[in-house]
Amino acid sequence: MTHAPSLSPTSPAPASATGFFRRFRSTPAEPASAKRVQFSSPFLPYLFLAPQMAIIFIFFYCPSVQAIRSSFYLEDPFGFGSSFVGLANYTDVLKSTEYLGIARFTAVFTALVTFFSLSIGLLLAVKADGVIRGNAAYKTLLIWVYAIAPPVAGLMGMMMFDQHIGPLVKFAGLFGWEMKVGLNYNDTAFAMIVVSVWKQIPYNFIFFLSGLQGIPVSVREAALMDCRSGFRRFRTVILPLLAPTAFFLLIINTTYALFDTFGVIDVMVKDKAANNPITLVYKVYMDGFRGNDLGGSSAQSVILMIIVFVLTIFQFRFIERRVHYN
Amino acid sequence: MYRTKFFDHLILLSGVFIMVGPLLVALMTSSHEAADIHRNGLSILPGGHFIETYETVLTREGGFTGKITGLRMMMNSLILGLGFAAGKILLSMLAAYALVYFRFRFATVTFWMIFTTLLLPLEVRILPSYEVMNSLHLTNTYTGLIVPLLASATGTFYFRQFFKSIPDELLEAARIDGAGPFKFFVDVIVPLSKTMMAAIFIIMFVYGWNQYLWPTLMTTDEGFFTLVRGIKQILLVWVGSNIPDYNEAFALAILAMLPPVMIVMIFQRWFIKGLTESDK
Numbered sequence: 001m002t003h004a005p006s007l008s009p010t011s012p013a014p015a016s017a018t019g020f021f022r023r024f025r026s027t028p029a030e031p032a033s034a035k036r037v038q039f040s041s042p043f044l045p046y047l048f049l050a051p052q053m054a055i056i057f058i059f060f061y062c063p064s065v066q067a068i069r070s071s072f073y074l075e076d077p078f079g080f081g082s083s084f085v086g087l088a089n090y091t092d093v094l095k096s097t098e099y100l101g102i103a104r105f106t107a108v109f110t111a112l113v114t115f116f117s118l119s120i121g122l123l124l125a126v127k128a129d130g131v132i133r134g135n136a137a138y139k140t141l142l143i144w145v146y147a148i149a150p151p152v153a154g155l156m157g158m159m160m161f162d163q164h165i166g167p168l169v170k171f172a173g174l175f176g177w178e179m180k181v182g183l184n185y186n187d188t189a190f191a192m193i194v195v196s197v198w199k200q201i202p203y204n205f206i207f208f209l210s211g212l213q214g215i216p217v218s219v220r221e222a223a224l225m226d227c228r229s230g231f232r233r234f235r236t237v238i239l240p241l242l243a244p245t246a247f248f249l250l251i252i253n254t255t256y257a258l259f260d261t262f263g264v265i266d267v268m269v270k271d272k273a274a275n276n277p278i279t280l281v282y283k284v285y286m287d288g289f290r291g292n293d294l295g296g297s298s299a300q301s302v303i304l305m306i307i308v309f310v311l312t313i314f315q316f317r318f319i320e321r322r323v324h325y326n
Numbered sequence: 327m328y329r330t331k332f333f334d335h336l337i338l339l340s341g342v343f344i345m346v347g348p349l350l351v352a353l354m355t356s357s358h359e360a361a362d363i364h365r366n367g368l369s370i371l372p373g374g375h376f377i378e379t380y381e382t383v384l385t386r387e388g389g390f391t392g393k394i395t396g397l398r399m400m401m402n403s404l405i406l407g408l409g410f411a412a413g414k415i416l417l418s419m420l421a422a423y424a425l426v427y428f429r430f431r432f433a434t435v436t437f438w439m440i441f442t443t444l445l446l447p448l449e450v451r452i453l454p455s456y457e458v459m460n461s462l463h464l465t466n467t468y469t470g471l472i473v474p475l476l477a478s479a480t481g482t483f484y485f486r487q488f489f490k491s492i493p494d495e496l497l498e499a500a501r502i503d504g505a506g507p508f509k510f511f512v513d514v515i516v517p518l519s520k521t522m523m524a525a526i527f528i529i530m531f532v533y534g535w536n537q538y539l540w541p542t543l544m545t546t547d548e549g550f551f552t553l554v555r556g557i558k559q560i561l562l563v564w565v566g567s568n569i570p571d572y573n574e575a576f577a578l579a580i581l582a583m584l585p586p587v588m589i590v591m592i593f594q595r596w597f598i599k600g601l602t603e604s605d606k
Binding site (some may be wrong): 060144146159166198210266304312 | 341420423428433443446453454478532572
């Protein structure tokens with residue numbers, strides 16, 4: 001707008017002036033969040049929505065429906081059509097000991113990555129919030145790693161855990177632990193968890209710190225007067241106030257560990273998944289692109305879809321609640 | 327009192343050591359010669375071959391076809407990052423504008439159709455997505471690299487939330503002045519959204535630059551490789567040879583992380599604001 005808006009009561013009513021767009025007030029049935037005033041046009045909103053909807057339709061709905069459809073079919077490996085097999089792909093997947101093993105590893109991996117990245121992020125945020133000197137410098141240095149891609153983080157991990165030059169392998173050697181990342185199942189799993197946690201700490205740090213800084217000074221001062229023990233103050237006053245942030249991060253970290261760690265895992269197992277730990281997403285990729293098992297891979301995709309779906313619903317319901325009480 | 331502060335700083339410094347240490351080591355080690363690294367291990371002191379290594383990595387033609395250079399991969403990463411961020415902002419601003427400022431018949435249905443895309447990440451539908459791209463002949467194109475990544479509504483929700491916080495009076499005033507939907511969008515909404523656009527641009531650029539799985543599937547032609555996509559190729563070479571080119575691997579890793587890290591550092595305030603205020 002180039003000139004100051006005029007709100008004087010003598011201004012002409014805009015609706016008839018433009019004629020094309022009709023102005024109206026929303027009915028009480030409308031959600032409170034909607035704008036009181038809106039444009040009305042028979043085709044403009046569709047025009048604005050068209051690019052987004054087209055892309056969503058072609059690259060989201062088509063593939064998703066396709067994944068669900070092919071999970072009920074058995075594809076001929078030589079490309080001669082496919083036949084309907086009902087739930088056979090699902091029962092095959094869920095009965096396979098290999099799949100169940102991978103599912104177990106994924107659960108352990110997700111739990112450990114989430115736990116450690118959350119607690120280290122929280123610890124650093126609480127300390128950074130507490131110190132005055134160097135506060136900004138700590139903050140800047142601690143969030144760098146957020147910007148690093150998971151496979152690059154994996155590469156850094158391979159460097160730190162390298163058989164010849166890795167300092168962490170040498171360090172573990174001091175305690176008599178002969179670490180063989182890439183060869184030994186448990187050692188590889190350990191390295192994967194360390195790298196995935198390292199990559200995720202800054203994200204949790206940022207959110208916990210902004211959560212801490214959102215706590216009013218008056219609350220802190222009141223707590224300080226009531227309670228001398230710093231730890232007890234933290235546990236009874238600060239932690240409950242951080243609970244919404246922590247819960248939000250719990251869901252985000254779970255999806256991170258399930259999906260975004262693909263790059264870390266792919267770099268660290270280097271296509272030799274045979275004796276190495278992998279997660280469910282990596283298995284979908286292996287079966288679909290390396291093993292050409294379209295039906296099995298699709299069934300696994302759908303299982304993952306259900307897991308994410310439940311997680312996300314959980315998250316949104318929770319966020320709705322938080323908006324209410326804030 | 328002093329003791330607690332001392333321990334606080336100790337914990338923070340160990341945190342910084344763990345987070346930044348590996349990056350520093352990678353940077354320093356990349357300036358040594360491969361044989362040197364093989365013999366003496368990683369280094370925290372700079373070596374004398376910094377410019378040499380980076381020049382080689384950026385300009386030497388390598389890969390299976392012998393045509394791809396580090397510079398080309400960097401260009402591709404840049405195209406992916408910028409294209410993704412710009413596309414995301416354009417699409418989501420338009421869609422959010424329609425959702426917030428218009429009353430139309432299928433508003434609720436549209437909202438839920440967009441909302442649903444938040445439920446399923448690309449990772450769970452990679453195979454069928456790949457087949458769609460294949461049938462559209464979009465593999466090994468920039469379109470195929472960028473456009474499917476746009477099929478998630480995160481940006482739309484950020485902007486929707488932001489538009490809803492803009493006072494209604496602005497629209498009323500604009501209407502009184504006779505502004506139509508286009509004029510209102512260009513003259514009021516876009517200028518008001520500048521900070522929001524910057525914050526989302528930064529987050530989306532970093533996200534696009536760091537993409538790995540999708541570029542891995544979409545590009546088999548090395549001319550379209552991004553730096554992050556090329557990481558695995560680097561490692562495969564690393565594993566195969568007698569004295570691995572550690573220095574070049576580290577140099578490429580540094581190049582792959584440099585732009586996003588710089589952006590996060592320089593625009594830290596916007597970045598944190600965008601992240602914490604829009605993800606809710």
